[in-house]
Amino acid sequence: MPKQQAEPYIVTRDLTKRYGNRAAVEGISLTIGRGEVYGFLGPNGAGKTTTLRMLLGLIRPTSGEATVLGAAPGDPAGLARVGALVESPAFYPYLSGRHNLRVLARYTGVPDGRVAAVLATVDLADRADDKFSTYSLGMKQRLGVAGALLKDPALLILDEPTNGLDPRGMADMRDLIRRLGQGDRTILLSSHLLGEIEQICDRACVIQEGRLIAEDSVEALRGPGALLVRAAPLDHAARLARDLPGVGGVTVADGALRLAVAPERAAAINAALVGAGVAVSEIRPIQDSLEAVFLHLTEDADGAGAGPGQEGGR
């Protein structure tokens, strides 16, 4: 469930980053509350990582403002409660996983004892004393998450954490993120993988060419749902369905009707069609996948040349 009303952990207002004449991010305004698992969705090069870098103080915005846990981005006071994995995990190749985390623990000011705990959390204790350079990509990603967890952060920022992982590794990483997102911890998850956002996040935004084009709960982004009806004769069924109460639209595809109507109306629609002499062989609720919604949104934005901060949420 969305927890947007909760204490805001990330607030941005018209956040913009330009490189010369090119806007990498333009006019992004977001509010992400405590306890949310928030998806940051967009194609590669959309400006997701640039936004995350601004939130972490790695790069300065050209204009606009942001606060993270009430502090300016990059402020040590705010970073004390933020864990982050930005892009690929970067560690010292000549050090073991354990020593890499000890280095981070010293920067962070957390006791060395915490290192063993986070290694266990990401299931890397067995290989902790091997050099980072010998790790597989999946192990490197897990070490990156371990580094982000050292501070037991209130806010976890993960940028494409399943990038390059095999299906098993992706599933494991998603399970881990789900576990980490339980309770009051806020997670900002950036991904271009729609299924990932759909499975993990409460709320999400869609960013394209640096602009926010939609923001809502994942459920709302996917739309209110519809009914798929297989009936004969189809043309007659379609004509009848258009006049039924609550039906917003009727389309015919693959020998079936798609009715834009609340799925709870299935029984009433079935009764109405059967009563009018239509043979109904199947009626079931369907919902757009986030992928379909995403493609629809990004095509619209491409076509319309969406302006800065243009909201497409439903």
Next chain:
Amino acid sequence: MSPLALVVGSFRAEWLKLTRRPAVWILGLILLFGVFTIGYAFVWLGILLIERSSQGSGGPPSGAIAESLRAGLLPGAMIAQVIPLLGTLGGPIGLILGALTIGGEYSWGTLKTILTQRPGRLALIAGKLLALAPLLALFSGGALLVGLLGSLIAAAIQGASVAPPSALDLLKGVGAGWLILAAWTAFGVALATLFRSAALAIGLGLIYSLVLETAVSGVAFLIEQVNTARRFLLGANAGALASYFGGSDSTIAPECATLILCVYLALFVAITALVIRRRDVV
């Protein structure tokens, strides 16, 4: 955490990284090996060759040269033997060490990992430079220890006095060696920060020290203005300070060389801090 605690944490992290990095100890070993071989083994070999050639030719032995070289190998002359070597070897060693220290953060992408942890940019660079300081003292002190070892061996072979220099002279020697190494290391750190690369920093630094400074020194006696400018160059002042300990004359007074090296050190640190603080980490 207070700003001081952040610097201390950063120092502890940097120390762990430096002391576990093989490249750091390889550089240290090269320095110590260079001091021993160039400062003692080669000189001893030279003495043997001089004596052999004077006996073989039937002429008078080159007693004065050999005696002078033998005296230079004794523990009492250890500082004069070692510090000039730090003036020549210390430049590239310090430059490479400094460039690797910050250049690696860029090439591995670890700068973003560190900065997203907590310390803040200035605390990060303060910790990094503070961790280099005792390491360079170890290098400088280690060079003198190797000098002591070489000179004790030479004294034992010659049956000569093993009296070492005074503690104060040793301290001055370690300090001078440290300053020479520190100025060059800070140069490497600043170059690697500016160019976000260890390789480019090392290349440019070596071009500066081996080509530019040598060329300037080559024409300095011809053109007065160039000679004046040469007196402010990093390598010239490092060499002048080292020469002072070696008992050679230099056109730059040791006090002046010390001051200029301190200014270079401060300047490189300031450039590094400014760039790290201001520039985006991409």
